[in-house]
Amino acid sequence: MPDPALTARMADAIRFLSLDAIERATDGHPGAPLGCAEMAVALFTRHLRCAPQDPLWPDRDRFVLSNGHGSMLLYAVLHLSGYAGMGMDQIRDFRVLGSHTHGHPEIAPEHGIETTTGPLGQGIANAVGMAVAEAKLAAEYGRDLVDHHTYCIVGDGCLQEGIAHEVISLAGHLRLGRLIVLWDDNRITDDGATDLSISEDVRARFRAAEWQVIDADGHDVEAVSAAILLAKGDPAPEPDRLPHGDREGPAPAGGPAWRPWRTRPAAGSRGGPRGQGLDASRLHRARRRRRRVARRRRGRNRDAYAAWQRRRETAPARPAGPSTG
Amino acid sequence: MTAGDLPDGWRETLRAARDRLAGQAKPGIDVAAELVGELAGAIPELFTGAPDLEGPTKHKQALSAFTAQERNGRYLHYGIREHAMGAMMNGMAAHRGLVPVGATYLVFSDYMRPSLRMAALMNLPVVTVYSHDSIAIGRNGPTHQPVEFLASLRAMPNMLVLRPADAVEAAECWELALGNREGPTSLVCARQELPPVRREAGGDNLCARGAYVIAEADGERRVTLIGTGSEVALALAARDILQGEGVPTAVVSMPSWELFARQEDAYRAKTIRKDTVRVAVEAAMRFGWDRWIGEDGGFVGMTGFGPLARRRISPVTSASQPRRWPGRLVCVSSVLNRRSRARDTNLPGIIADPTGHNHHRLHVLNVRIDAGARCRRPERSIRSGN
Numbered sequence: 029m030p031d032p033a034l035t036a037r038m039a040d041a042i043r044f045l046s047l048d049a050i051e052r053a054t055d056g057h058p059g060a061p062l063g064c065a066e067m068a069v070a071l072f073t074r075h076l077r078c079a080p081q082d083p084l085w086p087d088r089d090r091f092v093l094s095n096g097h098g099s100m101l102l103y104a105v106l107h108l109s110g111y112a113g114m115g116m117d118q119i120r121d122f123r124v125l126g127s128h129t130h131g132h133p134e135i136a137p138e139h140g141i142e143t144t145t146g147p148l149g150q151g152i153a154n155a156v157g158m159a160v161a162e163a164k165l166a167a168e169y170g171r172d173l174v175d176h177h178t179y180c181i182v183g184d185g186c187l188q189e190g191i192a193h194e195v196i197s198l199a200g201h202l203r204l205g206r207l208i209v210l211w212d213d214n215r216i217t218d219d220g221a222t223d224l225s226i227s228e229d230v231r232a233r234f235r236a237a238e239w240q241v242i243d244a245d246g247h248d249v250e251a252v253s254a255a256i257l258l259a260k261g262d263p264a265p266e267p268d269r270l271p272h273g274d275r276e277g278p279a280p281a282g283g284p285a286w287r288p289w290r291t292r293p294a295a296g297s298r299g300g301p302r303g304q305g306l307d308a309s310r311l312h313r314a315r316r317r318r319r320r321v322a323r324r325r326r327g328r329n330r331d332a333y334a335a336w337q338r339r340r341e342t343a344p345a346r347p348a349g350p351s352t353g
Numbered sequence: 354m355t356a357g358d359l360p361d362g363w364r365e366t367l368r369a370a371r372d373r374l375a376g377q378a379k380p381g382i383d384v385a386a387e388l389v390g391e392l393a394g395a396i397p398e399l400f401t402g403a404p405d406l407e408g409p410t411k412h413k414q415a416l417s418a419f420t421a422q423e424r425n426g427r428y429l430h431y432g433i434r435e436h437a438m439g440a441m442m443n444g445m446a447a448h449r450g451l452v453p454v455g456a457t458y459l460v461f462s463d464y465m466r467p468s469l470r471m472a473a474l475m476n477l478p479v480v481t482v483y484s485h486d487s488i489a490i491g492r493n494g495p496t497h498q499p500v501e502f503l504a505s506l507r508a509m510p511n512m513l514v515l516r517p518a519d520a521v522e523a524a525e526c527w528e529l530a531l532g533n534r535e536g537p538t539s540l541v542c543a544r545q546e547l548p549p550v551r552r553e554a555g556g557d558n559l560c561a562r563g564a565y566v567i568a569e570a571d572g573e574r575r576v577t578l579i580g581t582g583s584e585v586a587l588a589l590a591a592r593d594i595l596q597g598e599g600v601p602t603a604v605v606s607m608p609s610w611e612l613f614a615r616q617e618d619a620y621r622a623k624t625i626r627k628d629t630v631r632v633a634v635e636a637a638m639r640f641g642w643d644r645w646i647g648e649d650g651g652f653v654g655m656t657g658f659g660p661l662a663r664r665r666i667s668p669v670t671s672a673s674q675p676r677r678w679p680g681r682l683v684c685v686s687s688v689l690n691r692r693s694r695a696r697d698t699n700l701p702g703i704i705a706d707p708t709g710h711n712h713h714r715l716h717v718l719n720v721r722i723d724a725g726a727r728c729r730r731p732e733r734s735i736r737s738g739n
Contacts, residue, residue, distance in 0.1 A: 086449065086450070090448065134474075134475075135447060135475045135476075135477075137447070142447055142448075143443070143444065143447045143475065144471060144474055144475050147467055147471070149440075150440050150443075150467065150468065150471055153436070153437060153440030153441055153443075153444065153468070154440055154441070154443050154444035154447060155444060156437070156440075156441050156444060157440065157441030157442060157443060157444020157445045157447075157448070157453075158444040158445070158447065158448040159444075160419065160429065160441060160444075160445060161400075161444070161445045161448040161449075161450055161451050162448070163419075163424045164400065164419060164424055164425070164426075164427075164450075164451060165450045165451070166424065167424035167425040168397075168425060190436065191436045191437060191440060191467075191468075194432075194434040194436055194437035195434075195437045195440070195441065197432075197434070198431065198432060198434060198437055198441075201421065201432075202419075202420065202421050203421040
């Protein structure tokens with residue numbers, strides 16, 4: 029069990045890594061890193077079964093960031109998890125040609141990036157496909173060798189695209205119980221509040237498709253972790269609905285509808301969410317935290333990974349051996 | 354489950370099927386589906402499905418369905434959700450462990466276009482089989498008749514587009530599709546029966562070159578007819594007429610532009626010879642074809658959306674402006690190469706559909722080819738009825 033004090037600060041580490049990278053690149057989307065940091069911490073420290081030392085471990089859990097424009101969230105958490113290809117040089121080279129840290133994530137499973145996302149809705153649909161693959165392969169090879177979950181973080185935008193309606197419907201129909209979608213319900217998209225364009229009960233839409241819907245405070249790591257645990261116990265696919273506070277961007281006093289901060293503010297500003305009152309000393313402490321968190325994370329899941337390798341070695345041979353396309 | 358190749362033996366299975374199918378006339382999609390059935394035995398990881406088109410695409414074969422209750426199925430009923438199918442196949446391919454194949458109508462690729470692009474971007478080996486690939490689909494009308502889809506799929510980087518001419522080419526194209534591990538493949542099939550254009554078993558995979566001379570000219574070649582898919586048979590029939598009139602004509606079957614473009618210059622130059630009159634035949638828009646036939650090349654194909662219903666067919670003999678309506682196939686004449694001797698030549702066009710379908714008859718078109726002149730107006734135009 030990771031040090032609670034340390035993981036509690038991991039969210040700040042994710043935020044600062046992301047803000048630093050976006051500031052340096054002078055472009056990027058800080059919304060998801062700022063808003064979904066605790067969700068990522070809960071996933072990666074409590075639940076996601078992956079092996080950074082063997083990123084292509086076939087029985088790893090899959091994680092998809094469907095709102096791929098929030099790519100720094102993914103890169104930050106992969107960096108902190110110790111993926112060799114996601115070192116600090118990659119964070120510094122966010123959005124630089126030639127780096128692995130593209131503006132939107134591009135498929136590179138060896139670096140922990142399971143699929144390319146960017147166009148909203150593609151990621152959650154890929155995740156449904158991954159869950160189908162897991163279920164089919166488990167039936168073929170047995171739960172000793174195939175037993176993992178597919179996690180997906182989505183935003184409001186992903187859920188509006190038509191493809192999301194299609195796959196939510198199909199995933200419920202197929203009862204893909206190992207698919208867990210974490211929905212950052214912050215009611216914000218690019219134009220502003222979502223009620224500019226949508227007023228339906230999205231939770232009801234999930235329930236209508238026979239999903240289990242669990243609410244949790246998205247900024248409480250333990251609450252998110254408990255929700256995921258609850259989700260794992262149910263055979264229906266689950267979106268964890270995570271009510272989300274106003275952490276995304278500046279809220280001008282008394283102003284009209286505002287736009288979430290995406291690109292760099294005017295030259296000369298220090299960057300950072302203006303509502304947070306961050307200062308240089310906090311920045312420095314966050315950097316030290318990042319290094320400590322990274323060292324602790326690299327040892328995760330070693331036991332599970334080793335046990336799986338042993339099971340694989342002793343598994344009976346198949347007439348046509350396992351292979352992929 | 355780990356990164357690797359397809360299991361051994363699948364190519365041999367396909368080659369054996371190809372040789373067995375040589376000389377048989379079958380609907381294009383039926384052949385593709387039959388081969389899926391054989392491949393499912395050779396490749397246990399093959400996982401297919403269709404968006405509520407199990408009947409027309411026939412890709413379920415003997416496979417059982419993957420459902421909430423039965424996880425060992427290998428066919429997924431996606432429902433009328435093409436986009437879900439496309440993106441889920443991408444997820445399966447990214448996950449590894451399955452070889453995903455999907456089947457739908459060519460016109461409905463539009464519903465899954467973003468996921469096709471993502472597959473190409475991600476270099477995912479996803480195969481989508483398309484049926485009902487032209488105006489020859491029958492009487493469902495222009496909403497179901499693709500005319501611009503081949504051009505648009507060919508326009509997509511890293512998308513391998515294959516359009517086999519008969520059962521033998523279908524087997525060869527399946528081999529190319531599954532052998533393509535670097536990106537997605539579109540396998541474009543006809544709904545209607547395709548007369549065999551390759552009758553002999555054995556030999557290399559000729560489709561692997563992208564285009565090849567399926568019938569060489571008898572004499573010093575003066576005309577190169579290039580056909581794809583269901584139109585190769587028409588080109589061969591036209592060749593017979595031209596040879597009979599003393600015009601040595603070669604026919605090139607061109608199942609894949611991308612593969613042909615990768616061939617060495619010498620092969621391409623001798624296959625589609627620029628010193629001959631080049632005419633392409635494809636029941637689709639001309640867009641993109643000038644790359645292979647030149648701006649002055651001849652093209653027998655579509656100029657708009659397909660026709661709405663069956664019409665009585667009669668040739669237009671007036672040399673004045675022909676009446677225009679959607680679905681009329683027009684043949685644009687070609688300028689004879691300047692190096693040839695200047696003389697008038699009648700170039701008979703494509704004769705009536707040899708499959709005997711009443712839906713589409715492509716009448717003979719006489720076109721004047723004057724040395725150094727461009728004939729803009731055909732003497733007779735072709736109509737297609739639906």
